[in-house]
Amino acid sequence: MSTDRQPQTFMITGSEPELWYRDLISCLQATFGSLLIREGIDPLTVLGAGWRFLHLPGDVRSEEFYYPCEPDESGNTDVGAALAPHHDLHSRWWCPADTNDLWREVRDTLADDRLVIAAVDNFHLPFRPAYSDVHAAHLVVVYGLDEVRGLVYVSDAMPPAFCGVIPIEVFSRSWGSANPTDVQDAFFSDSQIGRRCLDVRLSAKPPVLTPELLGEFLRVNVTAFTTATSARTGLAGFGEFAAELLNRCRAGDVTVLRELYPFGWGMQAQASLHGELLRRCGHEWSDPVLAGAGRAVETVAHAWTGLRITGAHGVDDPGAVFADIAHHVTVLAGAYASAVDAVGAAAERL
Amino acid sequence: MDISVTSVITRFCDPVDISDHRNNTAISAATKTELGHFNVWGNSLAAEYLPAGGSLVHVAGIPFQFPPVCDGPDNIRCAGQSLRVSTGRYDWMHVLAAAERRCEDIVELSFVDGSVDAETLRVSDFWAAPAWFGELKAFESPVMHYPHHVQRFVPAVMWAQRVPVTRRADLTGIRLPRNIAMHVFAVTLQRTEATA
Numbered sequence: 365m366s367t368d369r370q371p372q373t374f375m376i377t378g379s380e381p382e383l384w385y386r387d388l389i390s391c392l393q394a395t396f397g398s399l400l401i402r403e404g405i406d407p408l409t410v411l412g413a414g415w416r417f418l419h420l421p422g423d424v425r426s427e428e429f430y431y432p433c434e435p436d437e438s439g440n441t442d443v444g445a446a447l448a449p450h451h452d453l454h455s456r457w458w459c460p461a462d463t464n465d466l467w468r469e470v471r472d473t474l475a476d477d478r479l480v481i482a483a484v485d486n487f488h489l490p491f492r493p494a495y496s497d498v499h500a501a502h503l504v505v506v507y508g509l510d511e512v513r514g515l516v517y518v519s520d521a522m523p524p525a526f527c528g529v530i531p532i533e534v535f536s537r538s539w540g541s542a543n544p545t546d547v548q549d550a551f552f553s554d555s556q557i558g559r560r561c562l563d564v565r566l567s568a569k570p571p572v573l574t575p576e577l578l579g580e581f582l583r584v585n586v587t588a589f590t591t592a593t594s595a596r597t598g599l600a601g602f603g604e605f606a607a608e609l610l611n612r613c614r615a616g617d618v619t620v621l622r623e624l625y626p627f628g629w630g631m632q633a634q635a636s637l638h639g640e641l642l643r644r645c646g647h648e649w650s651d652p653v654l655a656g657a658g659r660a661v662e663t664v665a666h667a668w669t670g671l672r673i674t675g676a677h678g679v680d681d682p683g684a685v686f687a688d689i690a691h692h693v694t695v696l697a698g699a700y701a702s703a704v705d706a707v708g709a710a711a712e713r714l
Numbered sequence: 715m716d717i718s719v720t721s722v723i724t725r726f727c728d729p730v731d732i733s734d735h736r737n738n739t740a741i742s743a744a745t746k747t748e749l750g751h752f753n754v755w756g757n758s759l760a761a762e763y764l765p766a767g768g769s770l771v772h773v774a775g776i777p778f779q780f781p782p783v784c785d786g787p788d789n790i791r792c793a794g795q796s797l798r799v800s801t802g803r804y805d806w807m808h809v810l811a812a813a814e815r816r817c818e819d820i821v822e823l824s825f826v827d828g829s830v831d832a833e834t835l836r837v838s839d840f841w842a843a844p845a846w847f848g849e850l851k852a853f854e855s856p857v858m859h860y861p862h863h864v865q866r867f868v869p870a871v872m873w874a875q876r877v878p879v880t881r882r883a884d885l886t887g888i889r890l891p892r893n894i895a896m897h898v899f900a901v902t903l904q905r906t907e908a909t910a
Contacts, residue, residue: 387816387843493858493865523842524867548755548861669817673895676754688793691892695819 371511374474378402381479381505383521388636388665390629391503392429394521395481396447396455398505399564402479409573412641414449415585415634415661415707417700419596419605424623426555427501429483431630434595444564447634450581452567455481459559466536466559470509473563480506481562485541488534491518491526499543500552503562550679551625575649578642579714585638586708589700602700606693613682613689621675621682621689628675632668635661635703642710657710660703667692667699727808728800729770729779730888730901735795736787740812740840740897743784747859752840752870752897753814759840759870760855773852773874776808778900789899792819794892799903801826801884806904807833807877810852812840812870812897818847819891821877826884833877837896842868849873872899879903 384397384407397407418432433441444455460466473480486494486502494500508517508529515529539559546553571577589598596604612620639662646655671692678685742750742758750758765771767783781788807821818836825831836847841858845851851871858868879885890898 387839387841387846493860493863493868497860497862524865663818666816666818669813669815669895670819670893673754673814673817674893677894688892688894 372471373508373510373512374471375508375510375517376402376474376479377477380517380527381507381519383519383525383527385521385523385525386633386636386640389633390428391520391522392431392443392630393447393633393637395429395503395505395562396444396453396564398519398521399479399481400453400566403566403569405566405570408637408641408644410448410451410453410570411634412637413451413573413578413581414447415638416446416449416588417596417598417602417605417631418446419601419627421596421608424627425501426550426552426622426626427483428552428626428629429501429503430626432627443562450584451570453564454567455562455564457560458563459561467509467511469561470506474507474509479564481564482506482539483557483560484535484538485543485557486538487543487546488538488541489518490530490534491520491524491528493524494549498548498553499541499546500549501543501555501557502552506561550622551676573645575645575651575714578645578654579711582642582707582711582714586704586711589704590708599700599704602697606697610686610690610693613686616681616683618680618682621679621685624675625672625679628668628672632665632672635668636665639663639665639703642707646710651710651713653713654710657703657706660699660706664696664699664703667696671696726905726907727777728802728903728905729777730797730799730903731779732790732797732898732901735790735797736781737793738789738791738897739787740789740899741781741783742859744859744864746784747864748861749784750859750861752812756861757841757870758859759812759853759872760857760859760864763855763857764853764872771852773810774850776874776902776904778808778810778852778874778902780810781899789897790890791894792890792892792896792898793894795890797888797890797901799885799887801886802903803882803906804879804885804903805906807879807888808902808904809835809875809877810872810899811835811837811875812872812899813837814895814897815839815841816843816846817893817895819893819896821891822889823877823879823881823885824887824889825881826886829881829883831879831881833880835875835877835891835896837875838871838873840871840873840897843871845873847875849875 642658740752852874
C-alpha cells in the first residue's frame, strides 16, 4: 500500500457483478461474461458469436484461463479479441507497474467504474474448494477495494460461486502466488500468477443480432475453418494438432497430455457457447436448420470431453492411452467436419 | 418426479446385472472421502445423501438395482464393456449415470439375428450442472466430496437417462461407450409391452 496517501474505498457503482456460468466454460469466459452483463449485453451473443480452431505449439500454459491468442508485432496478446472476433471486445494483460504501490492500477480502474479481472491461486482463497489444498491458476472479478477496512470485493461465478469480501492480505497472497507445481493438479499449477490482471474494454455496443448479422459471422467462421493458413487454424490446423498429439503420445512425451487439458478447455468452451447461441437463435427465429447446426457444434464440445478426460486420466503414461486418444481424436475430427458443414449450410440461408 | 425406494419390481422392467463390470468408486463416506475417485480430481458423491447400497430404487417408475455403497467399486467407468442381457424385446435401455463433464457417445445394441445398432447415450456433468440432455435428476448429494474435505454448495448429481431400442428384434447384449468420462451406476431394460 502506498504510504503517501490516505486509505480510501473504491467501489463500482450499482449492484455487485452478476455471475455468469455454463458447465463447459472456464473462469475466462465466466469473468468476461460478468463484465459484459454489466455493460447491459447478453454474454452469449458476444462470446458465442465466434468459433475458431487455433493451436499455438509451445504456447499452452498450465492455467484454467489459457486461451490461444496470436501475439501482435509487439508481442502483446488480446484475449478479448480472441474470445469475440466479431465484436470490439479487447483486453490486455497488465501487472502493477510500481512495486511500492501494487494497488494503483486497481484503484484507477475501479475509480473509472470498471471491473478488474485478476489472476489468482485457488490455494489461498477461502471460498475456493482448493483452499489450503491445491494450487491452481484461476481468474476472479474484483469490484471493490476498501483500504480503510483492508478488504477486497471479489466475485467468482465458478461453483461454488462467491460474491463478497476477503482480507487484502489474503487476496494478495493469492494474487502474488508463485503457484508452485502441485502433484494434485497437473494442469493448472506450476504457473506464476505474478499479480496479472486483465483490462477489458468494449469499444462499441454490439448491434442487435439479426439473422443477416449472424449469417455474416457464420460465413466468416466457416471460411476460417476451411481455409488453410500458415498457423494451425481451422480443420487443417486441427489435423496438424492431432497428428502432433498422437506422435508425442506414441513417443511417451509426458508433457503432451498436461497441455491437452488446458488447451482443450478453451476450444470446448468456445464450441459450447457457439452451439448454444446458434441453437437459441434457431429456436427464436423458427429456423430448424440453424438450430440443428448449433446442436452439431455442441457435439464438438461434447467430443472434446472424451479427449480431454482420457488425456487427463492418462497424463502420466501417454503411451498407455495412445489408442484411446487416437479414438477420441477421430471422433472429434468427425464432429468438427460435420459441424462446419452444418454451419455452412445454415449460413447460406441467413 | 416419483423417486421411491421399494422392493417391488415394476412389471415390464428387467434390471441388468452389471456387478462383474464395476471398476470405479464414485461414492464415498464423509469420513473416507479419499476413497472416492469419480473424476481426475478425486471428487465423489456423498453416500449419506444416496440410497442404501444394493437397494431397489425407482426413478420415475423405473426400477434400478442401486450399486453397493462404500463397499468397493460402485459404477462402470465406460471403456467399451460388453453387458449380457436376458434375451428379449425391449423398447428402452434406462441408466443411472453421470459424466465427468457433459458428453455423448455411442452405445452398441446387439440382437439375436446378428444385427447391431448404434445409439447415443447422452449424460450431463455430475458437478454442479444442469440436465443438459433432458435427463431426470435421480439422486443428488448437496455437497461434493474432495479427497481431503467435504465441500458445501457444490452438488453432485446422478442422472436417470434412457436410450431407445428401435429394432423390432430380440436384444442380446449392450456394448457401453468407449469413453471413460461416462459412468454407469445401474442399467434397466424396459420390455416391449405388447410382448411382455
